Amino acid sequence: MFDRRGVVAGLLLLAARGGWAQSAPARGAAGLVAPLGSGPGYHSPDSPIPPLQEREGVLSWKRLAAVQTRAERQRLRPIFPADVKALDQQIVKVQGFMMPLDASERQYHFLLSAVPTTCSFCIPAGPEGLVEVRAKTPVRYSVDPVVVQGRLSVLDNDPYGLFYRLTDAQPAR
Numbered sequence: 101m102f103d104r105r106g107v108v109a110g111l112l113l114l115a116a117r118g119g120w121a122q123s124a125p126a127r128g129a130a131g132l133v134a135p136l137g138s139g140p141g142y143h144s145p146d147s148p149i150p151p152l153q154e155r156e157g158v159l160s161w162k163r164l165a166a167v168q169t170r171a172e173r174q175r176l177r178p179i180f181p182a183d184v185k186a187l188d189q190q191i192v193k194v195q196g197f198m199m200p201l202d203a204s205e206r207q208y209h210f211l212l213s214a215v216p217t218t219c220s221f222c223i224p225a226g227p228e229g230l231v232e233v234r235a236k237t238p239v240r241y242s243v244d245p246v247v248v249q250g251r252l253s254v255l256d257n258d259p260y261g262l263f264y265r266l267t268d269a270q271p272a273r
Contacts, residue, residue: 141215141225149197149216152245158193159252161214165228167263178227178256178263188254193272194231195247197224198239206238212248212266231264239271247272 141161143151154160166184169176196212212231215224223230233239233248250269255262 141213141229143215144218147216147218149243152195152197152214155195158195158247159187161196161229164231164264165214167228175261180254180256180263185254187252190252191249192252192266193247193249194252194266195245196231197243197245198241199223199230200241205241207233207241208235208238209233210235210239212246216243227261227263230262231266232262233269234265234267235269236267237270239269 152161154162163184166181168179170179171177194212196214197216198207199211199213199217200207201209201211210233212233213224214229217224231252233250235248236250239246239248248266248269249272250266253265253267255265258265
């Protein structure tokens with residue numbers, strides 16, 4: 101058995117340090133840094149899995165990816181737009197691709213991404229394109245997109261570099 105917190109910590113530490121294939125973040129006015137990763141991620145046109153379609157009543161990944169970052173000491177701190185901050189502690193639906201943190205068919209703790217993973221060891225997006233999910237009821241693992249509903253936390257100082265967490269989540273339509 102492996103320590104799931106360690107897996108999450110490792111993935112998110114990689115994300116927070118810009119471990120994706122990208123150059124160093126570009127600094128703009130007022131010390132703000134261009135968004136990490138590639139926004140909500142890059143969906144290869146060669147992928148056999150179709151990209152997500154925007155759906156009414158489901159939180160948009162474009163909205164979540166609208167975060168900027170500011171370099172502070174040894175980390176990047178997220179700067180959320182007002183409409184994203186307003187989502188904190190709200191019940192929302194999010195659709196995405198599961199990145200399981202366990203070998204089980206039913207997942208209680210996983211990452212949700214705007215794009216499918218192409219490699220078991222690769223993170224498909226920066227922290228703005230990931231949501232940590234803590235499920236109240238298990239969600240069946242699928243390579244197809246899933247929709248979950250729960251309470252969203254907008255995190256501005258997470259020790260693992262996360263920007264978003266969904267708690268008390270359950271499968272939704």
